[in-house]
Amino acid sequence: MTQEHNPAEIPDHTGHPSSSTYFKVAMILCILTAIEVGIFYVLALGHWIIPILVILSGAKFALVVMFYMHLKYDHRLFTSAFVGGLVLAFLVVLTLMALFMWFA
Amino acid sequence: MWVFLGSDCMFFGTLIATYLVYKNKSIVGPYPIDVFDIPTTSVSTFVLLMSSMSMVLSYAALRRGRIKAFRIWLASTAIMGATFLAFQVFEFREFAVHHVEIDCVEPGKLTEFETDIFNEFCTEGVEHYEGSHGLTPATNLFGTTFFTLTGFHGAHVTLGVIWLLGVLLYSFKWGITPDRDLDLDLAALYWHFVDIVWIIIFTVVYLFGVFEGF
Amino acid sequence: MTTLALPLPRPTHPTGIWSWITTIDHKRIGILYGVTAFILFLTGGVEALLMRVQLAAPEQDIVSAEVFNQLFTMHGTTMIFLAIMPLGAAFFNFVIPLQIGARDVAFPRLNAFSYWTFLAGAIMLKLSWFLGGAPNAGWFGYAPLTGEAYNPGHGIDFWMMSLQILGIASLAAAFNFIVTIINMRAPGMTLMRMPLFTWMTLVTSILLVLAFPVITVALIELMFDRFYGTNFFVTQAGASPVLWQHLFWVFGHPEVYILILPALGIVSEIIPTFSKKPLFGYPVVVLSGVIIGFLGWMVWSHHMFTVGLGPVANSVFAATTMAIAVPTGVKIFNYMGTMWGGSIDFKTPMLYAIGFVFLFIIGGLSGVMHSSAASDAQQQDTYFIIAHIHYVLFGGSIMALLGGIYYWFPKITGRFLDEKMGQITFWIIFIGMNITFFPMHFLGLDGMPRRINTYPDGMGWDLWNAVATAGVVFLFVGLAMFTVSAIRSWRNGKRASGDPWDGRTLEWSIASPPPEYNFEEIPTVHDRDDWWSTKRRRAPAAVPVAGGSGENGHDIHLPQPSYWPAVVSIGLLVGGYGLIFNVAVAAIGGAIAMIGIYAWSFEPVNEPDDGAAH
Numbered sequence: 001m002t003q004e005h006n007p008a009e010i011p012d013h014t015g016h017p018s019s020s021t022y023f024k025v026a027m028i029l030c031i032l033t034a035i036e037v038g039i040f041y042v043l044a045l046g047h048w049i050i051p052i053l054v055i056l057s058g059a060k061f062a063l064v065v066m067f068y069m070h071l072k073y074d075h076r077l078f079t080s081a082f083v084g085g086l087v088l089a090f091l092v093v094l095t096l097m098a099l100f101m102w103f104a
Numbered sequence: 105m106w107v108f109l110g111s112d113c114m115f116f117g118t119l120i121a122t123y124l125v126y127k128n129k130s131i132v133g134p135y136p137i138d139v140f141d142i143p144t145t146s147v148s149t150f151v152l153l154m155s156s157m158s159m160v161l162s163y164a165a166l167r168r169g170r171i172k173a174f175r176i177w178l179a180s181t182a183i184m185g186a187t188f189l190a191f192q193v194f195e196f197r198e199f200a201v202h203h204v205e206i207d208c209v210e211p212g213k214l215t216e217f218e219t220d221i222f223n224e225f226c227t228e229g230v231e232h233y234e235g236s237h238g239l240t241p242a243t244n245l246f247g248t249t250f251f252t253l254t255g256f257h258g259a260h261v262t263l264g265v266i267w268l269l270g271v272l273l274y275s276f277k278w279g280i281t282p283d284r285d286l287d288l289d290l291a292a293l294y295w296h297f298v299d300i301v302w303i304i305i306f307t308v309v310y311l312f313g314v315f316e317g318f
Numbered sequence: 319m320t321t322l323a324l325p326l327p328r329p330t331h332p333t334g335i336w337s338w339i340t341t342i343d344h345k346r347i348g349i350l351y352g353v354t355a356f357i358l359f360l361t362g363g364v365e366a367l368l369m370r371v372q373l374a375a376p377e378q379d380i381v382s383a384e385v386f387n388q389l390f391t392m393h394g395t396t397m398i399f400l401a402i403m404p405l406g407a408a409f410f411n412f413v414i415p416l417q418i419g420a421r422d423v424a425f426p427r428l429n430a431f432s433y434w435t436f437l438a439g440a441i442m443l444k445l446s447w448f449l450g451g452a453p454n455a456g457w458f459g460y461a462p463l464t465g466e467a468y469n470p471g472h473g474i475d476f477w478m479m480s481l482q483i484l485g486i487a488s489l490a491a492a493f494n495f496i497v498t499i500i501n502m503r504a505p506g507m508t509l510m511r512m513p514l515f516t517w518m519t520l521v522t523s524i525l526l527v528l529a530f531p532v533i534t535v536a537l538i539e540l541m542f543d544r545f546y547g548t549n550f551f552v553t554q555a556g557a558s559p560v561l562w563q564h565l566f567w568v569f570g571h572p573e574v575y576i577l578i579l580p581a582l583g584i585v586s587e588i589i590p591t592f593s594k595k596p597l598f599g600y601p602v603v604v605l606s607g608v609i610i611g612f613l614g615w616m617v618w619s620h621h622m623f624t625v626g627l628g629p630v631a632n633s634v635f636a637a638t639t640m641a642i643a644v645p646t647g648v649k650i651f652n653y654m655g656t657m658w659g660g661s662i663d664f665k666t667p668m669l670y671a672i673g674f675v676f677l678f679i680i681g682g683l684s685g686v687m688h689s690s691a692a693s694d695a696q697q698q699d700t701y702f703i704i705a706h707i708h709y710v711l712f713g714g715s716i717m718a719l720l721g722g723i724y725y726w727f728p729k730i731t732g733r734f735l736d737e738k739m740g741q742i743t744f745w746i747i748f749i750g751m752n753i754t755f756f757p758m759h760f761l762g763l764d765g766m767p768r769r770i771n772t773y774p775d776g777m778g779w780d781l782w783n784a785v786a787t788a789g790v791v792f793l794f795v796g797l798a799m800f801t802v803s804a805i806r807s808w809r810n811g812k813r814a815s816g817d818p819w820d821g822r823t824l825e826w827s828i829a830s831p832p833p834e835y836n837f838e839e840i841p842t843v844h845d846r847d848d849w850w851s852t853k854r855r856r857a858p859a860a861v862p863v864a865g866g867s868g869e870n871g872h873d874i875h876l877p878q879p880s881y882w883p884a885v886v887s888i889g890l891l892v893g894g895y896g897l898i899f900n901v902a903v904a905a906i907g908g909a910i911a912m913i914g915i916y917a918w919s920f921e922p923v924n925e926p927d928d929g930a931a932h
Contacts, residue, residue, distance in 0.1 A: 023157065025157070026154065029156075030154075037311075040311055057303050064303070065300060068156055068160050068299075081107045085109070085527075085528055088117075088528055089113040089118075090117065092118070096124075097124055098631075099619070099631055100558070100560075100561075111528060111531050118565060119535055122535070125558070129556045129558075130555070130556060131556045241542065241546060244549065244556075245556055247549075248548040
């Protein structure tokens with residue numbers, strides 16, 4: 001969910017990646033999902049499974065947003081509109097959970 | 105469009121917050137562990153992820169002026185979206201008629217909900233119990249929050265499918281050219297957004313839901 | 319390129335009622351918003367008047383307890399959603415495109431849709447008086463009081479459906495203004511050259527876009543509970559009634575800033591203009607506005623100090639609440655710094671702006687008092703809170719909005735609002751406002767609770783209640799004088815030139831009332847307060863822009879009127895009504911809305927033969 005602006009990674013002048021990039025991203029997404037479901041059955045992990053799942057789905061989220069939704073290549077103002085809403089939603093969810101004694 | 109999506113973030117954020125706040129607060133079953141079927145949902149998740157890929161491929165094809173490829177990928181996106189919806193309808197139906205079967209003599213390891221049923225129905229002389237104990241929005245807090253959250257996601261997917269079909273229809277009836285890629289881009293953004301919401305729901309609701317002690 | 323999906327002729331009425339129904343001109347929509355909201359403001363005032371009459375003396379029985387509950391619910395809901403918000407929207411509509419040098423908003427038909435949907439929501443709410451009783455659970459509708467079990471009538475149904483419809487209207491309008499302000503500024507108008515009112519509109523719209531989804535979800539949950547038997551707020555099923563409070567105030571507190579930021583924007587326009595000085599510390603004022611918008615999200619639980627969230631939560635929210643006083647105070651000092659040493663012209667708009675600063679400080683101070691959780695425990699649910707909210711919403715928002723009406727009236731109608739009447743009216747309203755609401759501070763500290771329909775003799779509340787009711791008479795006289803004077807001036811007031819106040823911003827660079835196309839040439843902006851510097855430089859009023867060289871607007875292509883936005887709104891109204899009473903009616907409403915959306919999406923913005931479509 002970070003917004004990185006690394007111009008070196010933009011493949012062509014239109015600012016949009018090629019089909020093969022899309023395909024690679026799709027493959028990564030599938031693998032991440034497979035890992036998620038997979039480690040789910042590895043009970044030995046215990047409570048560690050939660051942060052791992054959070055990180056994995058966060059990565060998937062970021063991949064889709066940055067590549068498929070080309071946020072990576074978009075105007076800063078739009079980036080902040082979306083990221084702002086996202087961060088705010090995230091904070092509100094966390095605060096509500098805290099207020100309802102979720103972490104106690 | 106980005107602004108709309110930011111707004112929609114708050115929409116789903118609130119729904120997810122409601123779900124989480126009420127997690128493990130249901131008084132009667134069934135509970136997530138009783139009804140969730142992770143392998144099936146994994147398949148539908150996979151379908152939705154793939155639809156996002158075909159969506160970008162459709163967009164890329166349009167930008168390169170390959171109208172036929174654009175239509176094929178767009179149609180397959182819509183079909184995958186519809187498949188996902190079919191999975192969801194199937195899943196909702198399964199939950200609603202959730203079937204419980206208990207061997208009253210040797211019950212084995214039971215979930216909390218099954219234990220409740222065991223205590224209630226496995227009375228003297230009953231050897232085997234079978235019955236339908238479905239989950240509906242009115243059953244308990246889990247049902248209420250689960251169906252509302254996933255139902256609204258499903259409604260978003262439905263709207264997305266209609267939108268994609270609309271673009272497809274438009275391209276057949278009036279033609280489409282690469283310089284009109286913004287029309288498709290907006291639909292695509294919406295589609296990917298629905299996808300990422302599902303990524304979160306799948307992890308937070310399904311995977312965490314079945315995980316004991318969370 | 320495209321053909322009409324539904325073969326209905328395009329509306330072409332230049333005048334008359336159809337021209338208003340089908341208009342997509344932002345100026346006309348702004349006027350519609352303003353007039354409708356002002357009428358609704360008066361209805362909300364009548365509701366308040368009835369309450370004040372009931373409370374004028376102890377143990378009266380002029381209205382029943384049940385009707386009293388409905389009155390305060392309707393008064394709060396009306397004033398917030400049907401009066402102050404749409405009055406703000408009226409100014410957004412009329413002023414924003416003019417201030418940023420645009421010919422219209424980004425999505426003109428969506429704009430028309432916002433207005434008609436707002437009207438549908440207003441009708442929905444007010445209908446409840448005639449169809450089985452108004453809502454009676456307070457404007458915040460705390461669960462489970464709103465649940466089917468405790469509130470079986472249709473009042474709550476009307477309340478939630480109408481808020482849902484109003485939410486759609488506000489969201490559509492907010493998207494529209496964000497896009498308009500980001501994309502349609504005249505060349506040269508960077509963000510830091512934008513007029514303050516435009517800035518505050520932007521912040522307000524962003525708040526709206528992020529806050530309304532939360533109340534939408536909360537209302538959906540309530541609706542499902544009431545219509546479909548879900549358990550969101552059913553405590554017997556383990557639900558927590560506090561969840562509603564949280565969701566409501568997560569929305570509700572940003573909502574408070576949605577009500578006050580436009581007012582701050584208006585005052586930021588009026589004060590520099592009538593002080594003949596640029597706004598003191600422009601970047602700081604902008605930044606404070608943005609910070610208020612941001613901090614507004616972190617204070618919602620200060621409405622819930624007495625719920626029992628625990629000392630940690632209460633302390634955190636008390637601290638953030640106190641912090642929000644800082645940017646607000648900064649703005650007040652900027653206003654004073656602007657007036658300091660300026661050659662102040664005490665015209666009516668300026669009087670209202672100064673009145674705003676004065677009253678808003680009082681409201682702000684009582685706000686700081688109950689930001690302390692410990693002292694709030696004493697003040698919660700007393701008349702002290704009523705006094706606070708009316709000092710910030712009446713003394714703040716309404717004073718600024720009235721000032722805004724006086725300020726932009728010449729631009730809207732081409733005629734001045736009567737200045738002499740304006741001065742008298744201002745003093746009557748200002749004094750009446752203080753007579754009405756200041757005693758409520760005393761009543762609150764004496765322990766008079768909110769939302770009681772009467773009180774026993776001998777509590778020591780008689781005097782101040784009588785005084786407050788007397789103040790309402792002043793307010794009504796003042797508002798009646800204002801209404802009469804506005805109608806008379808609209809018809810035959812003194813003619814105003816394009817720039818009657820020696821204005822600073824672009825809307826004063828064109829004729830009053832502005833032509834349909836606003837700007838003959840899209841201006842190029844070189845400066846903050848650009849119209850002032852243009853006038854001082856005695857440079858040509860506007861620099862031509864390639865492609866926009868229209869002569870008297872004949873070549874300027876404006877989007878054409880459309881029936882469909884109003885049709886969709888009617889569909890929403892019928893659908894909302896149907897959800898309460900009859901599913902079949904709801905289906906009809908849905909169908910009307912679908913037809914409207916379908917026809918709308920296939921209707922080109924301009925007819926192809928108009929030469930403007932590409």
